[in-house]
Amino acid sequence: MLQDKSFAVETEVSDLSQILSHPSLAPTTLRRIAVMGNFPPRQCGLATFTRDIYKCLHKALPQARCDVIAMDDRAEAYEYPPEVTKHIAQDDVAAYRKLADDLNAADTQVLFLQHEFGIYGGPAGAHLLECLDRVTMPVVTTLHTVLENPNDEQRRVMEALIRRSSTLITMAHKGADILKRVYDVPSEQIEVVLHGAPERPLVDSSLFKGPLNVEGRQTLSTFGLLSPNKGIETVIEALPEISRRCPDVIYMVVGATHPNLIAHEGEAYRDRLKQMAADLGVDAHITFINKYLSDDDLIDILQATDVYVTPYLTETQITSGTLSYALAVGKPVVSAPYWHAVEALADGVGVVCPFRDSDAFAKAIIGLLTDDEARAAMSARAYHYALPSRWSAVAASYIRRAEADLDHPVTAAAVKAFALCPAPSWRAVERLSDDCGMAQHGRYRLPDRAHGYCADDNARALMLMARQSKLTALDERKVDMAYRYAAFMNHAWQGERFRNFMSFSRQWLDEGGSDDCCARSFEALIEVVRSNLPADLKLWAKELAQRVLPHVMEWTSNRSRAVLLRALDGALGHVGDAAGLTALIARIAAQLHGAYRDWSSADGHSWFETALSYDNARLPEGLLIAGVRLNDAAMTTDALSALTWLMDRQTASGHLRPIPTQWFDTNPDTPAQTHPLFDQQALEAQATLEACLTAARLTGDAKWTAEAHKAYGWFLGQNDHGLSLITDDGGCYDGLTPHGVNENQGAESVLAWHLGWSALKAAN
Known part of the structure; x- marks a missing residue:
């Protein structure tokens, strides 16, 4: 390496310490x-x-x-x-x-x-x-x-x-x-x-040429890990004309071959470049320095350079360290028009030539090599431009x-603010749907016709259409799908409750669905009434919801009560009279709150039942909605305590671990680490996400925003396996198993992903 190279040339550039204009640092607390x-x-x-x-x-x-x-x-x-x-x-x-x-x-x-x-x-x-x-x-x-x-x-x-x-x-x-x-x-x-970039004075290139054995020659250089995207071929093709006009020119290609290229083909690419130079008769005008050099050695080569060349092949390079280094030591640059070069070389700092245009590169390089005054002026402009890039600055x-x-x-909550991915594709939803409704299960990506349809999933599909209509205008195909799901739900209503299971041959397999199914179906109707779907569809939903309303007190499971509280709160101002709905909310909330009071205990069991099961987050969410609606402080406090307790049991190493199916109906107070981890299902992540969003909206507490994001991240790979459950076509795998994802994609999982995304989008 050369030493003591502080021989400044006589240019407009003054001493470096007088040029650097960045302010000194104030006392820091770092x-x-x-x-x-x-x-x-x-x-x-x-x-x-x-x-x-x-x-x-x-x-x-x-x-x-x-x-x-x-x-x-x-x-x-x-x-x-x-x-x-x-x-x-x-x-x-x-x-x-x-x-x-x-x-x-x-x-x-x-x-x-x-x-x-x-x-x-x-x-x-x-x-x-x-x-x-x-x-x-x-x-x-x-x-x-x-x-x-x-x-x-x-x-x-x-x-x-x-x-x-x-x-x-x-x-x-x-x-x-x-x-x-x-x-x-x-x-x-x-x-x-x-x-x-390094801090070195602007000096004459001849001072550095001797140790490189290029003394008396005009020098070009390109440096960096060698790979095809560097465009070295463009300069080699220009060398015959350059060497004809400048017979003593030497082009230095500096840098080791990229390790990834070495792994795949060894030095084949470098050998092809050498052969290309030989075929063009310019091998005497090019030298390959096949080393991974220290910064000092690299800068020595740069300072021995008369014209630096970056003939890259694509525009989308936002920054180039090699270009930055060349400008910092005041090198005239001829470059292809990638983004960084176009910006840095404007106003005469350098010359930009079209991609792969060897003639243009030859003309620009010859122009600089044969005009000492123009080259010196460009060198000074480059040096001044790069002053703010000194590492101290x-x-x-x-x-x-x-x-x-x-x-x-x-705060942790601020760091975990929502980061929505693009809207999921609708292809998976469409794939699972036919002219009857949405198929219940999937065999890999195929609709599994052996299991037919269910009102549960068609209610969720109808809810999705209702929510999406409030986020964006639905095209004709999606509106048609909404009518299809509505027709299924209309057929499912049997006067007192909704039937649930239907075979692929369109035969009902039950006389009436579960309480949970009925409550979810009622909620879908309310969502349609409040949506931006066509007016006749909203009118149908309102009329059917009014017929269903007298029966809601018959559905007595805790989850059906929780879902009804959310639905009835949403119905206010849209279906029924406010006084009657509020009275219903109060009665159902008292029953759900009573379950919490019966089973919660001073030793830390803050839950509505002795065990955890599916769709757990719906319980505290429903009670919280009712507590706020009724201005009942005790109800609100207990709801938040239950949701906090649930999240404690659904969090492991900072990410969501939904209550797995193997944990259903077991003692939830055992430390989470001792419980089975699988199977984890998308429905739990969706319910958790929506419950935490509700808590964030009703309390204004940012910690619930962070918890909602935690649930959202489960879909994207922030889970026990570090695996994303979503697919490019808008699908979602049926959960996490001990061995990875469950490759099937049924309606419940696909809709959980779409409904969760829609909830986040609406919250944003």
């Missing part, structure tokens, strides 16, 4: 921070960036403890340097949860997170959310990629990341624009901080933003 990302010796640009962020923060905050968390992408850990205090396997879900606990326990004030798709485990890196769901400190997230057209999984993770980050740092204004335009991120949450920006975030303490 005493414990953490930095998370990849880290050397892992070979990738993000690892280098994380190391440099750590170094500049550590230098700027000498009094602070800085923990470094590195991600492992292989079974054996890397031989990390001492500054790495923890490393976790990217696919180990439990490790993310443990990390959050450790950061919280250490009183970490700020987590500086590096985010790139592909370095965290789970679908689109969703495992990272297992940590972010649990940390209670501000999270300052540096986005190394901002996708303009994400797929569903990427959008889901990105929106969750946005909601959990106090600040989003992007290294280009284009990234800020995408965040605002595509993800609706407010400007005040975004900070644009240039990619960091970057550290100042990060610390100032973190200090500002500390002025707004982050």
